[in-house]
Amino acid sequence: MLNVGKIEEGFVLDHIAAGKSLSIYEHLQLDKLDCTVAIIKNARSNKKGKKDILKVECDINTLDLDVLAFIDHNITVNVIKNGEIVEKKDLVLPRQIKNVIRCHNPRCITSIEQELPHIFYLADAEKEVYRCKYCEEKYTEMAK
C-alpha cells in the first residue's frame, strides 16, 4: 500500500472515478500551478472498489469548481487547513462553462470564427445535458 503524506493547506479531491484524475488535472490546469500535487490512481475504495484522489497544496480559491462540477459533480472536495479538513464543498452543475470543452459540430460558427470562446449552457440539469450557446448542438461524452 502506497502512502502519500498529509497536506498542510490546500484541497483533496476524493472519490474521483478511477482513471479520471489525469483528465481533471488537465482541465483544472494544475500543471500551471507552482505547488505540490499528488495524483493517486486506483486507490482502494469501500464504495466503488477503486477511485482516484488528487491532493493539491495551494490556495483553495485557485480551484475552478465549475469546471470540476462539470466533469463530475460526485467528486468530494475537502478543504484543508493546518492539516485538517475544515470544509467539504458541494459541487453543483454550472449553468454555463466557457472554453472547457469544444463544440464539435462542423456547421457551428465556432469552427471558423477567430478566437470565439466555446460556451456551453446547461439545457437539462436532470439529464445533465449541455448545449453549445451558438448552434445548440448537444455535447456528447464522445466529443469530450
Add this chain to the structure above:
Amino acid sequence: MRHLMSPLDFSTEELDKLFDLANDIEQNPQKYAHACDGRILATCFYEPSTRTRLSFESAMTRLGGRVIGFSDAASSSAAKGESVSDTIRIISCYSDICAMRHPKEGAPMVAAERAGIPVINAGDGGHQHPTQTLTDLLTIRSMKGKLDNFTIGLCGDLKFGRTVHSLINALVRYKNIRFIFISPEELKVPDYITDMLKERNIPYEEVIRLEDVMPHLDILYMTRVQKERFFNEEDYVRLKDFYILDTVKMTLAKKDILVLHPLPRVNEISVEVDDDPRAAYFKQAQYGVYVRMALILTLLELA
C-alpha cells in the same frame, strides 16, 4: 436594443403586438410608407437566398427606408477571411439594422453580441429561421383568426426541416394544439421533439399516409421531400407520391382547411391546387413581407 435570433425570443404577448402591427400594415400600407425614412437595412447574406433577401428588401423599401448589402460570401469581405465579428462592427457603422443569413449555425448570434445595431437572424444553416416561423404564425392568425384550438398536419421531411421544428416549438405555447406528423419512417420528426410533446402532454400522432388524416386537419403544412435524404432510389420512388398534394386529396379535406408551404415547392403540391381558395402558400409569402415590416419597426423602436 433587441435582436431576433429564435422565434421564441418574443413572448406570445409580444408576438400578438407584432402581428397586430403587421395586420395594420396590411390594412393601411400608406400609413407606414415613410416610417423608416432615412434608415438603412443591411442585408448580409453569406449564402444565396433570393426569397428571404428580397422579402427583407421589399419590407424596408415599403417602409421608406433604403437597403445595402451583399448576397453571397464571395462578394463580401468574408472571401478575404474577415470574421463575422469584424464585419458586423463595420456594418453597424453603415446601417441601422441588419438581416443576416449565414451557412454556419450561430453566426447571427455572434453578430448580435458584437453589433451596435439590431440583428435579425435570416437563417443560420440548419439551425433557426425565425422570420419564416413568424410568417407562418402571422398567416395562421390572420386567416384563421386565432393561434389556438386546431389540428395541424405537418407533412414531408420532418426530420431535417428546420421550419417544421421551429413552427412546432412556437405552436406549443398556444392552447389545444394537436399535431399530426405525416412522413415516411426515414424522415420522422426527431425524438427530442416528440419527447418534448410528451413531457408537455400535447397530443400528437405519427402517420405515413396523408389521405388517412386529411379529413381531420384544420391546417396542412407541406414541406418538400428531398430525394437526397433517402438511402436508395427504390424507397424514394415508393414514398414520394404519398406526399404530393393534388385535387383528389383536397376533396378529402375540410372546407376551411389552410394549406401552407414555406416554398419553394418542387412537385409536392400539384399546380392545380393553386386555384383552390384553401391554398394559402402564396398569401403566406405576402404575409412574410408584412411580418418583416412589423419586425423592422419593432426592433428599430419605431412602432
